[in-house]
Amino acid sequence: MNRIPTRRLAGQALAVAFLAAGCASPTVAPDYDAMSLAMIKSSFEAKGQATLSRLDQDPLQRACSGANPLATDVATKLEAVQMSAIKPPPDGRYLGDWKEGEKLAQNGRGMTWSDPVESPSGGNCYNCHQLSKAEISYGTLGPSLYNYGKLRGVSDPSSEASRPIVQYTWGKIYDAKASNACSIMPRFGEAHVLTPKQMKDIMALLLDPKSPVNE
Amino acid sequence: MNRFFVAALLCAAMQAHAQSSSDEIAKYRAMLADGNPAELWEAKGEALWKQARGPKKATLEKCDLGKGPGIVKGAFVELPRYFPDSGRVQDLESRLVSCMQDLQGFDAAAIVKTPFGKDEQVTLESLVAYVSSESAGMKFSLPQMHAKEKDMYEAGKRIFYFRGGPYDFSCASCHGQEGKRIRLQDLPDLTTAKGAGAAFGAWPAYRVSSGELWSMQRRLNDCFRQQRFPSPGFISDATIALSVYLGVTAKGGESIAPAIKR
DSSP, X not given: OOOOOHHHHHHHHHXXXXXXXXXXXXXXXXXXXXXXHHHXXXXXXXXXXXXXXXXXXXXXXXXXXXXXXXXXXXXXXXXXXXXXXXXXXXXXXXXXXXXXXXXXXXXXXXXXXXXXXXXXXXXXXXXXXXXXXXXXXXXXXSOOOTTHHHHTTOSOTTSTTTHHHHHHHHHHHHOGGGTSTTOXXXXXXXXXXXXXXXXXXXXXXXXXXXXXXXX | OOHHHHHHHHHHHHHSXXXXXXXXXXXXXXXXXXXXXXXXXXXXXXXXXXXXXXXXXXXXXXXXXSSSBTOOTTTGGGOSEEETTTTEEEOHHHHHHHHHHHTTOOOHHHHHHSOTTSHHHHHHHHHHHHHHHTTTTOBOOOOOOSHHHHHHHHHHHHHHHOOBTTTTBXXXXXXXXXXXXXXXXXXXXXTSHHHHHHHHTTOSEEETTTTEEEOHHHHHHHHHHHTTOOEEOTTOHHHHHHHHHHHHHTTTOBOOOSEEEO
């Protein structure tokens, strides 16, 4: 049953192709982009806090929905837009409490249709990154962040010398797309996944010399 | 299921280094696979297939899964496919619902609205276990002759890469690279024949963590939940298109469904 002779198979393929071509103008291929978008619109329903508006893509999401990497000039333009939207912490202080940061890094909850709206999101960090040496259950979708501050020579995060790396790190957490347009990392600040206070605590986990990340 | 044994093994795995943790978990899965509880669902499913049920008091023995009425063997590895009688490309769950409506008189729309694990969705869990088990060891070979089958492949591929939601995730965010994992959970690369074969070819599966038999539809539903997307309708076009993309990509891969999963 499975072994249809190749010649017959090819014949059927030709016949189908001929028929298909006969149904429509031979030069017009189906618009698969429109077809997939229409399918997405008709297939999903709102559930819990996950409303249908989550399917409305912003220009960056739309640009990053292809199978292939973006052209450099397109990526650069998108990155500039994201970069301009990064807001520094309201009080100008970049580092919070690394102990709270570790709790957030462990917490992978938040914003699914089964999470209560009022419950704050976790940072999801360990899902994709190695951080402290003690936690061996870490993901590998992102690079290892073990010794993140130490490797970058941060001995006093509040010093002038540390300022560039501190601001860069804030930008990465706030909007990873500012430095890599189609990064798979969420835009924790830009998309309001985490509050400024939560991001400061994660900053401390990464940069505080006393944090287990820098042991 | 010996939960103490599972817990002990997981603890042992946690104490080891991350690399060998995956090895330990693989060993633990191999041990469990010796006695996969999915067999209970298979047996129940076979009985349900042959049992007169529904308003029409009929069996499913005349259900056409794509290889002719009543032919179960080999049907699973060719699904989803186009069905002339419905005019649609259907996956296993969708086709079973059609048969339950046409042959047994059940209300398909009511089944679609039923939550997983309730009422006739429970029947479907057993039926997918039975039907998939009848293709165990066979290789995936989804037909791509009909224009609608090709359309579903192309749409499914685009849905796979569609980024949205507050986290900007698409299926590809987690399943587009080889050798990656979330925490200690290995992620199949669903863009390759090897990865898609191993993943698409494992569902339906018995899930140790919940003690339930999950269909591919339920697996996809939970993927979208974690993607922070809204909920995909049961047997909706987007889910079937995705399955066509995965199934065609998995061509030549061996079906081990119903498998056993974490």
